Amino acid sequence: EMLGxxxxxxxxxxxxxxxxxxxxxxxxxxxxxxxxxxxxxxSLKQYLLTKTKLDENKIKSLLTYEDLxxxxxxxxxxxxxxxxxxxxxxxxxxxxxxxxxGILQKMLLILQKVDPESEWWxxxxxxxxESKLLKKELGKKLKSENVNYVHKLGIIQSSIYGVDIQPxxxxxxxxxxxxxxxxxxxxxxAKENRGIEPLPNLEFKFVCTNSLIGLPKNEKSxxxxxxxxxxxxxxxxxDIRDEYLRSYGIEKEKIQIKFLKTQKxxxxxxxxxxxxxxxxxxxxxxxxxxxxEPKFTRMLSSWDPFSDEPAGWFDPEWMFGIKDxxxxxxxxxxxxxxxxxxxxxxxxxxxxxxxxxxxxxxxxPNLYEYFIQRSFDFLRKNGHIVFIVPDRLGFNESxxxxxxxxxxxxxxxxxxxxxxxxxxxxxxxxxxxxxxxxPQNHLVSIKHRPAETAIHMRQAELMQRDGHVFKSYxxxxxxxxxxxxKRNSERLDVYCKTTSGFGGKSELITETKINxxxxxxxxxxxxxxxxIVKKYYFELNEKNITGxxxxxxxxxxxxxxxxxxxxxxxxxxCDDSGIVPEQSxxxxxxxxxxxxxxxxxxxxxxxxxxxYYISELVTNIDSTPQLKNFDLDAFPIRLIGVDRQExxxxxxxxxxxxxxxxxxxxxxxxxxxxxxxxxxxxxxxLNKKDVELVESFVKKE
Numbered sequence: 185e186m187l188g189x190x191x192x193x194x195x196x197x198x199x200x201x202x203x204x205x206x207x208x209x210x211x212x213x214x215x216x217x218x219x220x221x222x223x224x225x226x227s228l229k230q231y232l233l234t235k236t237k238l239d240e241n242k243i244k245s246l247l248t249y250e251d252l253x254x255x256x257x258x259x260x261x262x263x264x265x266x267x268x269x270x271x272x273x274x275x276x277x278x279x280x281x282x283x284x285x286g287i288l289q290k291m292l293l294i295l296q297k298v299d300p301e302s303e304w305w306x307x308x309x310x311x312x313x314e315s316k317l318l319k320k321e322l323g324k325k326l327k328s329e330n331v332n333y334v335h336k337l338g339i340i341q342s343s344i345y346g347v348d349i350q351p352x353x354x355x356x357x358x359x360x361x362x363x364x365x366x367x368x369x370x371x372x373x374a375k376e377n378r379g380i381e382p383l384p385n386l387e388f389k390f391v392c393t394n395s396l397i398g399l400p401k402n403e404k405s406x407x408x409x410x411x412x413x414x415x416x417x418x419x420x421x422x423d424i425r426d427e428y429l430r431s432y433g434i435e436k437e438k439i440q441i442k443f444l445k446t447q448k449x450x451x452x453x454x455x456x457x458x459x460x461x462x463x464x465x466x467x468x469x470x471x472x473x474x475x476x477e478p479k480f481t482r483m484l485s486s487w488d489p490f491s492d493e494p495a496g497w498f499d500p501e502w503m504f505g506i507k508d509x510x511x512x513x514x515x516x517x518x519x520x521x522x523x524x525x526x527x528x529x530x531x532x533x534x535x536x537x538x539x540x541x542x543x544x545x546x547x548x549p550n551l552y553e554y555f556i557q558r559s560f561d562f563l564r565k566n567g568h569i570v571f572i573v574p575d576r577l578g579f580n581e582s583x584x585x586x587x588x589x590x591x592x593x594x595x596x597x598x599x600x601x602x603x604x605x606x607x608x609x610x611x612x613x614x615x616x617x618x619x620x621x622x623p624q625n626h627l628v629s630i631k632h633r634p635a636e637t638a639i640h641m642r643q644a645e646l647m648q649r650d651g652h653v654f655k656s657y658x659x660x661x662x663x664x665x666x667x668x669x670k671r672n673s674e675r676l677d678v679y680c681k682t683t684s685g686f687g688g689k690s691e692l693i694t695e696t697k698i699n700x701x702x703x704x705x706x707x708x709x710x711x712x713x714x715x716i717v718k719k720y721y722f723e724l725n726e727k728n729i730t731g732x733x734x735x736x737x738x739x740x741x742x743x744x745x746x747x748x749x750x751x752x753x754x755x756x757x758c759d760d761s762g763i764v765p766e767q768s769x770x771x772x773x774x775x776x777x778x779x780x781x782x783x784x785x786x787x788x789x790x791x792x793x794x795x796y797y798i799s800e801l802v803t804n805i806d807s808t809p810q811l812k813n814f815d816l817d818a819f820p821i822r823l824i825g826v827d828r829q830e831x832x833x834x835x836x837x838x839x840x841x842x843x844x845x846x847x848x849x850x851x852x853x854x855x856x857x858x859x860x861x862x863x864x865x866x867x868x869x870l871n872k873k874d875v876e877l878v879e880s881f882v883k884k885e
Contacts, residue, residue, distance in 0.1 A: 215282055215516045215572060219603050219614065222634075223570045224286035226616050227273065227512045228294075230568045230597065235267035236260070246294045254297050261298045268294060269308050271343050273512040274500070276395040276559055278346030281357030283514045284390075288339055288364065295335045302331045309338040333368040337384065340365075345504050346390040351492045354392040361386060385436065388425045391503050393495035396538060396554050398561070399483055399502070420446050422505050440490050447484070500562050509564035516572045517555035519610070521548070544585040552577070553586055560594070563619040568597075575601055575611040578654035581814060587652040595622040596643055600631040601656050613654075632658040639663055650818050657799070665874050666800050669792070672869050673820030679776040679784075682816055684749070685765030686739060687731035688722055693766065697721045708748045708768030711757045713789045714836065714853075715843040716746075724764060732767040739764045744771045745785050750810045752802075753794040758785050758840075770816055779821070782836040783829035787821060789857075790864040795878045796820065822867050835860050 225247045232243045238260060245251040246264070256264070268291055275283045299305050340361060348354050362383045424446065428439045484502065487495045500506040522535035535549065542554045552573045559569050577583050578599065590596060595618040603612045627640040639657050646654060657663040676682070685705075693705065702721040710718045722728070724736070733739055740762045747770045748755040758781060765771050775781055787793055796819075802809040835856045842853050865875050 214280065216603075216605060219572055219605070220282050220286045222600075223514055223572065223614060224283065224290050226598070227287070227514050227568060227570045228271075228290055230570075230616060230618070231271055231511050232264065232267055234566055235270075236263040238264070246297055247290055249293065252297070256298060262304075264294065264298050265304050265308070268339075269305075269342065271512070272345065272506055272510045273343055273514060274345040274347070274510045274559075274562070275515045276347050276498075276513060276555060277515050277517045278348045278357050278390065279350075279353050279516070281346060281353075281360045281390070283516070284344045284346045284357065285360050285364065287344055287512075287514070288336060288361070291339045291343065292332060292335050295339075296332075299335075300331070302334045305338055306334050309334075309341065312342070330368045330370050333365060333370070336365055336368060340384065340386070340389060344389060345500075345506070345510070347393060347395045347498055348390075349392065349394050349494050351392050351494060354390045355492075357390045358386045361389075385428050385431065387489045388428065388504060391489065391495070391498070392492065393487075393498045393503070395498045396551075396558050397497045397541065398558075399497055399499045421450075425505055444488070447487075450484075506562075509562055509567060511564055511567045513559035513563055513567070513569045514571070515555065515559070518551040519574055520551040522550065544589075548582045550574075550576075553583065556586065557589075560619055566618055566620045569617050569619065570614070572603065572605075572612055572614045575613040577615075578613055578656075579651075581651055581812070584651045587654060588647070590617060591622075591643055591647040591652055593621060594618060595620055595626060596628045596646070596654075598629040598631075598638075599654050599656070600634050602633045615654075628654075630654065630656045632656040651814070655800070661873075661877055662799050665870075665877060666796065668870070668874070669796055669820050669868055673822050675817065676819035676821050677817035679779045679821055679823070680772040681774045682770055682772050682813060683733045683738065684813065685767045685769045685771065686724070686729050686733055687767045688728055689730060692728050693720050693722045695720060699723065703764060705764045705766055706746070706769065707766045708750060711746055711748060711755060711769070713755050713857075714757050714785070714839045716757060716759065716763070719763070720766070722764070722766070738773060741773045743775065743781060744773050745775075745781065745788065746771050747788060747811070747816070750808055752798065752809055754788050754797055754811075756785055756788040758782065770811070770813065778823060780826065780829045780833045782833040782840075784821070786832040786836045786860045787864060788819075789860070791861045792864045792868060792870070792878055793819070795881055798881070820868075822864075824867055828867070832860055832863055835863075 225244075228247060229240070229243050232238060232246075233240065236243075238256075242254065242256070242260075245254045271291075273284070273287050275281075278284055295302070295305060346354070346357050348357070365383060421443070424439060424443045428436070428443070431439050483497050487497075487503070489503070500510070522538065538551075538554055539549065542549070542557055544557075552571075556569065556571060556573070556577075559571075563569060577586070578601070597616040597618060599613060599615045601611065601613045603614065605612050622643045624644075626643045628643050628646060629638040629640055631638045636658055639660055641655070641663075646652060649655065657666070688705075693707070694702070698721070701723045703724055704719045705722045705724070706716060706718070707720060710716055710720065724739075726734070742760050742762045743758075744765075745756055745758050746765055749768050749770060759771075772784075775784065797811065798809070801811065801815045839853050839856050842850075842856075865878075870878070
């Protein structure tokens with residue numbers, strides 16, 4: 185924990201040359217312990233559910249420190265031990281190693297409960313060592329060791345892997361594991377060095393490289409590194425990795441040299457077996473120059489696991505010997521914007537490379553999106569990815585492609601929003617997703633906040649939502665009322681078109697008219713419900729407009745409804761003068777003849793649609809909500825007969841007249857708004873319980 189905090193503080197140091205912190209460039213943040221513990225528990229729980237026949241309650245009891253005595257049959261213990269022996273877990277952006285360390289601690293806890301003397305575990309780990317000499321020496325050492333040391337060493341050797349592009353992160357991760365082993369190593373004052381031997385080497389456990397870039401695919405045999413595998417050398421590399429873990433001194437140096445030689449031997453094997461000798465017209469052999477080597481071969485030969493320099497690519501088989509994929513990918517990947525106003529120059533350069541690999545979101549990509557996609561690549565079938573990321577993944581339009589891919593091809597197990605994350609402004613979400621197609625009628629567990637009750641939604645229902653949004657609700661009553669409102673409505677864009685006002689240079693929008701070329705304009709703060717309260721002035725020409733709507737004919741149309749973009753409730757009014765709206769307002773135009781404009785205005789200003797806006801569309805009520813244009817277009821508009829529309833339209837006329845006459849007595853306005861709310865409730869089919877839900881929310885606000 186302390187080393188994680190040190191890493192966090194190092195990231196916060198400002199680079200005097202760039203003025204930026206390493207944290208801002210790399211998007212690295214130290215994950216709070218409660219989040220780490222939840223994600224670790226969920227990872228191991230999901231894995232054991234797929235690999236054993238234990239029910240969920242028994243698995244949960246294995247993962248809790250409070251429940252020390254867990255009643256399992258011998259066959260159940262055997263199944264748990266066999267599963268833990270085989271599990272492979274990777275953190276593709278490991279930082280200071282919080283998640284790998286969490287996995288180590290929870291696997292240790294389970295082993296303490298099911299194999300307290302480490303009899304099964306030690307025997308199994310020794311049986312996996314090919315070298316008889318190494319097996320004998322290691323067995324002798326471990327049989328005299330603390331049980332926890334034996335458990336931990338086995339877990340580290342077989343189960344845990346980490347990758348990070350920052351050398352300091354990799355070194356701190358190794359140090360955390362070293363310290364974890366030291367505390368459980370037996371001390372014997374009668375022996376040399378008090379009986380403490382050098383710590384294991386972790387170069388093949390934590391690798392400094394770029395997780396997002398893989399080796400070029402072998403098109404003829406996608407499951408093989410080479411078109412023709414050098415199986416002898418592959419087996420040699422596996423033995424070398426096992427030997428290297430416990431080597432030291434001169435022996436360690438020899439194994440390093442042996443590894444690099446074997447690596448080179450495999451590359452030479454590729455040249456000899458795959459590349460046909462080239463000849464000129466006379467039949468003379470042409471020597472292939474170094475720079476003409478395939479990119480694949482150059483990348484392989486450039487990796488030196490014993491160097492501090494990061495490699496530019498990652499391959500689990502070549503670096504870890506993992507060919508069949510991982511069971512769990514767990515991470516807090518970098519949150520780094522690669523495009524737009526928050527992107528740094530260094531990250532913009534990387535974006536051009538990554539966008540060629542990950543081709544879906546090229547508009548406003550973020551590194552965490554690419555880490556999600558990449559992690560699916562090296563998961564086994566039915567393996568699980570457990571990440572914490574910004575909640576934008578669940579809602580933003582730019583991530584719709586990724587949500588669609590996940591909902592089509594994977595199984596979403598659980599989503600939890602709004603974790604408390606110190607030092608982070610953005611809201612967060614965790615997710616648990618299995619790398620397998622979802623069964624029919626699969627239910628996704630979604631929590632609005634960690635402590636709230638989960639709402640279960642069919643994955644197919646999420647797929648059908650606009651933008652495939654991973655929507656959360658604080659309780660099931662809210663979800664049922666939202667569904668009822670939608671069932672009884674049509675989308676707003678069926679009845680009209682919407683857009684935002686013009687984007688103009690703020691310094692050119694003035695409170696008083698300063699020249700004859702300026703015209704009246706209105707901003708979001710210019711309107712209240714059913715009235716325009718303030719005008720501004722702006723010289724409307726191509727030079728001064730910076731974006732948004734530029735079409736003057738749209739901006740000056742005379743029958744439009746104006747709606748504020750920001751706020752915790754809907755605020756709308758109407759205009760028939762042709763006044764020009766600025767970009768902090770949306771406006772409607774070309775309203776269908778089926779819809780009376782003032783009925784439409786009454787709906788937008790009703791309590792029910794403000795409740796819908798907050799409950800269904802706002803992702804963070806604790807910040808200033810902002811209505812997105814695509815959400816506005818999907819607003820649920822209830823079309824009824826013109827005579828019933830007239831009831832609300834007449835009430836709106838009374839409110840507009842009262843505001844126009846500037847009466848100090850607002851009782852008539854309040855009474856008309858109350859009548860509109862009651863009519864809207866009835867038009868949308870709400871019952872007494874539904875109305876109480878809406879009204880209680882309004883009172884609470």
